[in-house]
Amino acid sequence: MRALVAGGAGFVGSHLVERLVDAGHEVVVVDDFSTGRRENLAAVSHQVTIVDADISDAAAVDAIEGPFDQVYNLASPASPVDYHRLPIHTLMTGSMGVKNTLDLAHAHGARYLLASTSEVYGDPQVHPQPETYLGHVNPVGPRSVYDEAKRFGEAMTAAYRREFGVDTKIVRIFNTFGPRMRVEDGRAIPNFVHQALTGREITVAGDGHQTRSICYVDDLVGGLVAMMESTATGPVNLGNPEEISMIDLATWICDLAESGSQIVHVPRPVDDPQIRRPDITLAGELLGWAPSTTAEIGLKATIEDFRNRR
Amino acid sequence: MRALVAGGAGFVGSHLVERLVDAGHEVVVVDDFSTGRRENLAAVSHQVTIVDADISDAAAVDAIEGPFDQVYNLASPASPVDYHRLPIHTLMTGSMGVKNTLDLAHAHGARYLLASTSEVYGDPQVHPQPETYLGHVNPVGPRSVYDEAKRFGEAMTAAYRREFGVDTKIVRIFNTFGPRMRVEDGRAIPNFVHQALTGREITVAGDGHQTRSICYVDDLVGGLVAMMESTATGPVNLGNPEEISMIDLATWICDLAESGSQIVHVPRPVDDPQIRRPDITLAGELLGWAPSTTAEIGLKATIEDFRNRR
Structure with a gap:
């Protein structure tokens, strides 16, 4: 099995890459190192291919050599400090970055998992949040560079499933440490x-x-892998209630x-x-997953x- | 005054183009004719420059000859029949199309008006909808190709104001005929x-x-022009309550x-x-506008x- 992990040099991405390598898979990491770090991959650097590219650059993504069976898209600035520093980059990663990696998955017939976020719920008025809650996000507020980009990425992912039959999965990740x-x-x-x-x-x-x-990263990574290997399409919440x-x-x-x-x-x-707190009933039912x-x-x-x- | 009208061959766009021409302005229309029609511009075809281009194509937008004082972005499939037929195109027009035309406005020091939509409120749970209502949109539903693209376009527009100081305006257009x-x-x-x-x-x-x-198109066009000429930044609802x-x-x-x-x-x-029904109190206060x-x-x-x- 050969997997691409976009954002694989990031906090969550690098833990996922290690898990996939440990399971015997071939892994290609694509990261532009705007928030990811090479040292996160130190333990597996000789076992993975690292491509230094921005996924919002269509030509760069198109040039990545396949084949791939799975595409995990975890690429994005994710902490407020980062996305306030990189607002346009965050918007581009969440829109064109998602489209370009979906195109790659489509070209290779690969499964695609979008790492979305609890931020799609914004400042929620329902607690805990089930996947059916439609959110409370200000489209023009400072946080919208992240929140609306992720909502857009979900819409693009769902459209690729409907239009092209790409085997897509969406997870919404809550606070992880x-x-x-x-x-x-x-x-x-x-x-x-x-x-x-x-x-x-x-x-x-x-x-x-x-x-x-707060969800421990090892638990979260288990959820990501379980989602990719399931028949579920999502969105599915992953977090610790x-x-x-x-x-x-x-x-x-x-x-x-x-x-x-x-x-x-x-x-x-x-x-x-x-406060945001996940309702993880669906992850339990569909994936048998809980932290x-x-x-x-x-x-x-x-x-x-x-x-x-x- | 020289204005660019993206989507100027469409239903609303062509009425705006006529209004601007009647006021003595130079107008450049950019339209990809995916839903716009040349016959809509028949009355002014000798007075305007028509560029056949898709605004989600950065190189094509970059090649449009300036200078411009104003950029109106009305480009997008807007009826459900159209955006269900053109889902990826709708997502691209509402994301990259907004970014590319913002880049053009930025390059020329032009004012920028984004035609957003009442669809950002989704299936609202508050009636009528004031601009502060954050909406009720399903990010992965079939309509999200339009709704989420428009929300993303608002986020991108607001980010360009904050990051680059582009003089942006956002209106949310309700049902027009x-x-x-x-x-x-x-x-x-x-x-x-x-x-x-x-x-x-x-x-x-x-x-x-x-x-x-339902708002008559002449009234709406008056609101678009009033918004562009005001100091308001929006979002401002335009519609008939x-x-x-x-x-x-x-x-x-x-x-x-x-x-x-x-x-x-x-x-x-x-x-x-x-039903969606606009609260147009803000347009009255800021623009002195009402249908x-x-x-x-x-x-x-x-x-x-x-x-x-x-």
């Missing part, structure tokens, strides 16, 4: 871990009673890192999103990785 | 007028008590056309959308046009 998150990613877990390991104050927004649902408050998360990370850091409270940003890693195990592995990278 | 609608357009008014003029049965879906808000039931509309058209056609009832299609043509005058002009074209 684990080794290889970037310190400068801007999200809570890498922030807290970095602050704990460097002895800085751990900055919790507001009173910290707001909650997050268990909620942790920010203050508990900060305390836990502080303890697990054996850090002397103090926890301090800072003002909540005005656009701090409401199984405890937050403690996941956080320990993440702290260990951050410590090793310092 | 008038001369030059195509008989095969598939929507209620052209259907009814054609049936009335050919003496066929007038087919009303269901009991006909469902309502539509007055509601007419389908059965009244059919009866009225039958009478005005002096037709002997019988009105018959046919089953409502399963995806017959819920002023009565439905009777608009329908008479439309019937006359359809009669002349037979």
Whole structure:
């Protein structure tokens, strides 16, 4: 089996690439390294082909040598810090990047999996969110460069299934954490871990009673592979419905890192999103999938990785 | 003043082109004639430059000779019959077509107006719809090739304003009718007028008590020009909030056309959308705009046009 993983040098992508290599598959990674990093692929660099290309460039994608049985499209800036820095690039990756990789899958008769996001639900007014919830996204707000690009990518993927019969799958990925998150990613877990390991104050927004649902990356990768190997077309939510408050998360990370850091409270940003929590009933029914890693195990592995990278 | 009108050979576009020519402006029309028609520009064909190009083709747009002071982007298949026939083209026009024409406006320092649509509200759960309503669109449904493309186009337009300071404007156009609608357009008014003029049965879906808000095209064009000449950035709704039931509309058209056609009832299609009705408070406040043509005058002009074209 030969797979292409777009965004394979990213946080989630690189874990998926390792899983596919471990299963004995041939893997071609395409990444433009705008947010991905070569060191994420260090463990498998001699076993995979790496193509340095931007998937929104049709000619570059067309030039990638097949054949392929599977195309995983995980390419996109995904943290707010990144997509606010790269707004047009994010819009292009989510639109033309999806079309170009769909064309590639179509040309090779490959299965196609689009990594969409819980951000298609925007600032949801229904909790938890089932796949049938149509979302609450502002098309012209600053976050729309990511949210609307992903919604558009889903529409393009669904159109390729209807028009050309491409065997497409769409998953909507909720908050995920684990080794290889970037310190400068801007999200809570890498922030807290970095602050704990460097002895800085751990900055919790507001009173910290707001909650997050966080899925360990190994669990998520299991869901991606299960979806690709299933007959399901999606959209299917993948995430961990268990909620942790920010203050508990900060305390836990502080303890697990054996850090002397103090926890301090800072003002909540005005656009701090409401909580999103996945309804993963469908993933259970269609894929037999549910996350199984405890937050403690996941956080320990993440702290260990951050410590090793310092 | 020199203006580019993308989609200028279409139903709404051609009325806008005439208005701009009448005001003494130089006009360049770009249209790929996938749904637009050359005969729509018959009255002004010697006064405008017509470029036969698909705006989703970056090189073709880049080759259009400037300078331009204003870019109106009205290019897209807009009726369900058309966008279901041209799904990928619709997605491309609404994404790359918007980006390419934004690049053109940016290069020439031109103002840019995006003709968005009430379809960004999807099947709304709030009536009437103000611009702050975030919509109810299924990203993977058949209509998403149009709805999500338009939402994406709004996101791209807003990003160009934020990133590059392009002087952008977004309007959301609700149901519009008038001369030059195509008989095969598939929507209620052209259907009814054609049936009335050919003496066929007038087919009303269901009991006909469902309502539509319909704006006469001359009124809409006034709103487009007012928006372009204002300091408003939008999104701003443009449409007529007055509601007419389908059965009244059919009866009225039958009478005005002096037709002997019988009105018959046919089953409502399963995806017959819920009513959309614009809240046009913002257009009144920002543009001093409101529709002023009565439905009777608009329908008479439309019937006359359809009669002349037979």
